[in-house]
Amino acid sequence: xxxxxxxxxxxxxxxxxxxxxxxxxxxxxxxxxxxxxxxxxxxxxxxxxxxxxxxxxxxxxxxxxxxxxxxxxxxxxxxxxxxxxxxxxxxxxxxxxxxxxxxxxxxxxxxxxxxxxxxxxxxxxxxxxxxxxxxxxxxxxxxxxxxxxxxxxxxxxxxxxxxxxxxxxxxxxxxxxxxxxxxxxxxxxxxxxxxxxxxxxxxxxxxxxxxxxxxxxxxxxxxxxxxxxxxxxxxxxxxxxxxxxxxxxxxxxxxxxxxxxxxxxxxxxxxxxxxxxxxxxxx
Amino acid sequence: xxxxxxxxxxxxxxxxxxxxxxxxxxxxxxxxxxxxxxxxxxxxxxxxxxxxxxxxxxxxxxxxxxxxxxxxxxxxxxxxxxxxxxxxxxxxxxxxxxxxxxxxxxxxxxxxxxxxxxxxxxxxxxxxxxxxxxxxxxxxxxxxxxxxxxxxxxxxxxxxxxxxxxxxxxxxxxxxxxxxxxxxxxxxxxxxxxxxxxxxxxxxxxx
Numbered sequence: 290x291x292x293x294x295x296x297x298x299x300x301x302x303x304x305x306x307x308x309x310x311x312x313x314x315x316x317x318x319x320x321x322x323x324x325x326x327x328x329x330x331x332x333x334x335x336x337x338x339x340x341x342x343x344x345x346x347x348x349x350x351x352x353x354x355x356x357x358x359x360x361x362x363x364x365x366x367x368x369x370x371x372x373x374x375x376x377x378x379x380x381x382x383x384x385x386x387x388x389x390x391x392x393x394x395x396x397x398x399x400x401x402x403x404x405x406x407x408x409x410x411x412x413x414x415x416x417x418x419x420x421x422x423x424x425x426x427x428x429x430x431x432x433x434x435x436x437x438x439x440x441x442x443x444x445x446x447x448x449x450x451x452x453x454x455x456x457x458x459x460x461x462x463x464x465x466x467x468x469x470x471x472x473x474x475x476x477x478x479x480x481x482x483x484x485x486x487x488x489x490x491x492x493x494x495x496x497x498x499x500x501x502x503x504x505x506x507x508x509x510x511x512x513x514x515x516x517x518x519x520x521x522x523x524x525x526x527x528x529x530x531x532x533x534x535x536x537x538x539x540x541x542x543x544x545x546x547x548x549x550x551x552x553x554x555x556x557x558x559x560x561x562x563x564x565x566x567x568x569x570x571x572x
Numbered sequence: 573x574x575x576x577x578x579x580x581x582x583x584x585x586x587x588x589x590x591x592x593x594x595x596x597x598x599x600x601x602x603x604x605x606x607x608x609x610x611x612x613x614x615x616x617x618x619x620x621x622x623x624x625x626x627x628x629x630x631x632x633x634x635x636x637x638x639x640x641x642x643x644x645x646x647x648x649x650x651x652x653x654x655x656x657x658x659x660x661x662x663x664x665x666x667x668x669x670x671x672x673x674x675x676x677x678x679x680x681x682x683x684x685x686x687x688x689x690x691x692x693x694x695x696x697x698x699x700x701x702x703x704x705x706x707x708x709x710x711x712x713x714x715x716x717x718x719x720x721x722x723x724x725x726x727x728x729x730x731x732x733x734x735x736x737x738x739x740x741x742x743x744x745x746x747x748x749x750x751x752x753x754x755x756x757x758x759x760x761x762x763x764x765x766x767x768x769x770x771x772x773x774x775x776x777x778x779x
Contacts, residue, residue, distance in 0.1 A: 499717075503718075503719040506714075506719045509721050509723060512724060513714075572717070
């Protein structure tokens with residue numbers, strides 16, 4: 290009995306190996322096919338994004354576009370809002386040093402978000418249909434944020450797009466809007482983008498941008514300490530340097546002056562720490 | 573000019589670090605503290621100067637309507653008594669973390685005032701006063717391009733001549749309209765009338 294059993298096992302072994310090998314081969318081919326299909330889907334999605342962005346660029350050049358007005362805001366006079374290819378090229382791995390300015394990166398962020406949605410927000414701001422405070426996610430208080438009354442869901446969608454774009458590397462996270470936890474401060478970035486969009490527009494839009502500043506400054510809940518006539522602020526959870534600037538100057542542009550005034554304590558704009566005490570210079 | 577004086581007085585009150593020597597207790601009302609290196613105290617006399625008390629009473633003709641101050645000026649603005657005033661001065665004004673505001677006009681203040689108070693009549697806080705923002709900044713507000721933020725504004729206790737006058741309610745209403753947070757303001761309704769009737773010491777304008 291034992292010999293017979295052993296003989297059967299011996300004769301079955303090659304079959305088992307053969308079946309296993311065939312199964313492995315089928316699995317490997319299947320996995321490869323799936324991987325290629327997935328890659329193909331990603332490439333297609335990427336191509337669609339590129340096409341959409343390219344379309345936006347063409348549209349901007351051909352018809353009046355509120356955000357197109359923001360192009361001169363970019364410091365370098367020769368730089369306009371980058372084309373889709375430029376945005377995508379910026380994502381490509383390169384050994385060249387990144388020489389883009391903060392303004393370049395902001396232009397990239399504007400290029401990524403949907404222009405029509407941005408236009409809804411800016412038009413609402415010009416019409417005064419907004420507040421500048423929003424409840425924190427944990428309900429512990431309120432923070433300065435663009436709280437659109439005419440396009441609330443659009444604002445949330447743009448925040449999500451900006452966060453996602455930063456997470457995916459589609460836009461370079463700006464150091465100044467990097468919260469102390471490392472994540473992009475999408476609410477502050479959106480406030481900034483809308484305000485910058487208005488600053489170089491019509492007289493009415495410029496006034497709306499200033500009104501945003503006034504409302505943000507008045508709504509700020511940032512407590513300070515005066516020491517020998519100098520004002521100090523203690524960094525809170527979720528703060529970015531841009532957000533701190535927004536609280537004390539009504540815009541994010543002045544983050545640089547806070548950074549410069551605290552160079553001995555801050556290595557770079559995204560390196561602020563909770564509990565750190567920062568000197569807030571007079572405007 | 574007057575505004576400059578007010579601002580200067582506020583600056584002195586805010587800027588000079590002080591120390592509290594003692595605080596009010598149930599057993600002893602006398603409270604000593606130091607403001608700008610000058611020792612001061614609240615004491616209760618066993619006698620009352622009735623003439624001084626009477627000087628803080630306003631007749632019916634001096635009011636636009638009944639000379640009766642409301643018990644409550646506004647929601648979230650507590651009305652407080654003498655013990656709270658004394659405690660506020662000893663624990664907050666004395667270290668530059670609060671302001672005791674005499675809302676009477678300068679002539680009425682000349683009849684004597686509560687020590688450590690600063691004089692800010694509501695007329696000073698009208699929008700046509702070019703020093704309005706300066707005064708509010710001296711009270712702790714932050715200013716940027718004409719806009720004001722009151723997050724760092726100092727806690728205030730506002731008083732006037734007492735229940736028969738409306739200077740303090742008027743000033744509190746003005747402050748609230750300017751955006752001063754209600755939770756940073758307290759109303760001492762008793763004012764000079766009750767303060768002196770209780771034999772609490774005052775400071776002479778000439779001293």
